[in-house]
Amino acid sequence: MPKVLVSDALSERAVEIFRERGIDVDFQPDLGKDKDKLAEVIGQYDGLAIRSATKVTDKIIAAAANLRVIGRAGIGVDNVDIPKATARGIVVMNTPFGNSTTTAEHAIAMMLSLARQIPQANASTHAGKWEKSRFMGIELTGKTLGVIGCGNIGSIVATRGVGLKMRVIAFDPYLSPERAQQLGVEKVDLDTLLARADIITLHTPLTDKTRNILSREALAKTRKGVRIVNCARGGLIDEEALKDAIDAGHVAGAALDVFAVEPAKEHPLFGNENVICTPHLGASTEEAQETVALQVAEQMADYLLTGAVTNAVNMPSISAEEAPRLKPWVRLAEMLGSFAGQVTESAIKEVEILFEGVASEMNVKAMTSAALAGLLRPQVGDVNMVSAPIMAKERGIVLSEVKRDKMGVFDGYIRLTIQTEKQRRSVAGTVFSDGKPRFIQIKGINLDAEPAAHMLYTTNADKPGYIGALGTTLGEAGVNIAAFALGRDKEGGDAIALLTVDDVVSDAVLEKVRDLPHVLQAKRVEFDVE
Known part of the structure; x- marks a missing residue:
């Protein structure tokens, strides 16, 4: 039974979801604040559910021997050391859509409050003053709203701005012209x-x-009297520069829900009558907190029980519906990569993965990640589906994925082709109806071989007597052959053999095989088939 630790104050309903799904859960909402205690116990758990109070540092990850998934109830994952988690194969999930509306509404509320100085007027009136002439505001109708970042939350704010009869312009490198038109905004630099x-x-x-995207230089480019709202992340604004711009009268005011250092107990902008501050309340509604807690519990349970991956920030998504069908193909992809990695000695420059037929209709990103993990493991050792794409990119490996409809006799197959400094090599495989992977082609030569724990791969000239000599050599060394797959490109041409043996082929036996006439290459190949 998987075991999950909830180290922050999540909804009790989320805890119930874990239990209903058959997961052992420890609900310790204050544990996340004690780094030493968390590091002491984290090794017991398969999953960790958090909000913002728990800081999952490299120390915590190093101690998390069994951790498979971290679930963040909310969108921000800057309290998780994602590179370290990725390197350890820990999936990091968030809930990017659960508090989108809530945060967008808070931004609109801050904008309205800033335009009409509502917090200041409220404090004045409570103090028994009646300073009607002091709080002269501005109308939003007809004003230009500039949205920096037009993703989940930004797009909601943009549409609300359109509803307020504002002219909305947006800067977002990933915003397509079609999406901008759909939102009713103008895309600008x-x-x-x-x-x-x-x-x-x-x-x-x-x-x-994006750090300090509103830098001192950027603030100097704004129009005089601009008002600034930040309900996204602290660190997007140079806060000292913002203070100077407000003091100089260039920026009319700011409304901030987030700060570079939180909790913000002291700040140069505190006490400024032109600044409205709230303590990171963007997601603080009953609806949002309940939603993200339930979502993260469902996502983590799905992953731990079925392998489904939803809203992961460091791994391709795999739906609960596709996970059972995809699993044997992911396994095949990893074995194809592993074979190529074990028989390749020179540096890999390019990788091409072809998905044909039914394989092309599935989640190719997950299969690609698995293939890269298998390919890199013989060279770098500690690599997994989560870390493999990043490690391949760091090594300058050029990756391409190709999908095409069924063309051959198989309903679907995967072909992995690698380009090294010396040669081009390919291996292809499929999944049979029994769910087991099969190698169907190596170096363009057809064969049929089921991957096994211990195998021997040879390439040789197609000459009479080779098979007998190979069998005799193995027999004299006490190596029992369980299966023998053969193939050749043409009579008298290049041939391959892939043998399943009962035990690991020793270095001594391998040298004897390499010394046989007509042998071009002999490699020990092993797979984790459990």
Whole structure:
């Protein structure tokens, strides 16, 4: 039975979902605040469900010997060391859609409050003052709203802005012209947005590219009297530069729900009458907290029980429906990669994966990840489906995926082709009706072989007597042959043999095989078939 730790204050209904799905769950909502205690116990669990209080550092991940999945109830995963988790093969999930509307509504509320100085007017009135002339606001109708980041939340804010009769412009490199037209917004570059917007609202994740996207230089490009809203992530704005711009009267005001350092107990903008601050309330509605907690529990349970992957930030998604059908094909892809990796000695430059027939209709990203993991493991050792695509990219391997309809006798198959500094090599396989993978082609030569724990692969010139000599050599060494698959490209041409043997072929036996006449290559090949 999988075991999950809930180390933050999630809804009790989420805990019930784990239990209903047959998962052993420990609900310790305060444990995430104690890093040392968390590191002490994390090795017991297969899954970790968190919100923002738990910091999953490299220390925690190093201690998480059995951890398979981290589920973040919410969109932000900056409290998780994703590279370290990825390297360990831990899937990191979030719930990117559960609080989209709630956060967007908070941004709109902050914008309205900023336009009409509602918090300041409220405090003044409660103090017994009646400063009607002091709080002169602006109308939003007809103003230009600049949206930086037009994804899940930004697009909702954009449509709300359109509903308020604002002119909405958006900067987002991934926003297509068709999507912009659908939202009713104008797509512009960043400098244009800065120059034209009366109000700027940020809705982008914090990355190396977006950090301080509103820098001192960027703020200087904005129009005088601009108002700025940030309900996305602290660090998107140079906060010292923003303070200076407000003090100078260039920026009329700002509404901030997030800060570079949180919790923000002290801040240079605190106390400024032109700044509205809230303590990271973007997702703080009853509906949103319940939704993301239930979503993360369902996602983690699906993964632990069926292998389905939903909303992972470091692995391709696999639906619960496709997981059983996809599993043997993922296994095949990994074995094809493993075979190629074990028989290849020179550096790999390019990888092409062809998916034909039914294989092309499935989740090719998952199969690609598996193939890369198998391919790289003989060279780098500690690699998995989660980390393999990143490791391949880091090594400069050029990857291409090709999908095509059924053309041959098989309903579907996968062909993996690699280009090294010295040669081009391919291996193909399919999944039979029994769910077992089969190798059907190596180096363009047809054969039929089921991967096994211990195998011997040879390439040789197609000459009489070779098969007998190989069998005799193995027999004299006490190596029992369980299966023998053969193929050749033409009579007297190149031939291959893939043998299943009962035990590991020793180095000494391998050398004897290599010394046989007509042998071009002999490799020990092993697979994890359990």
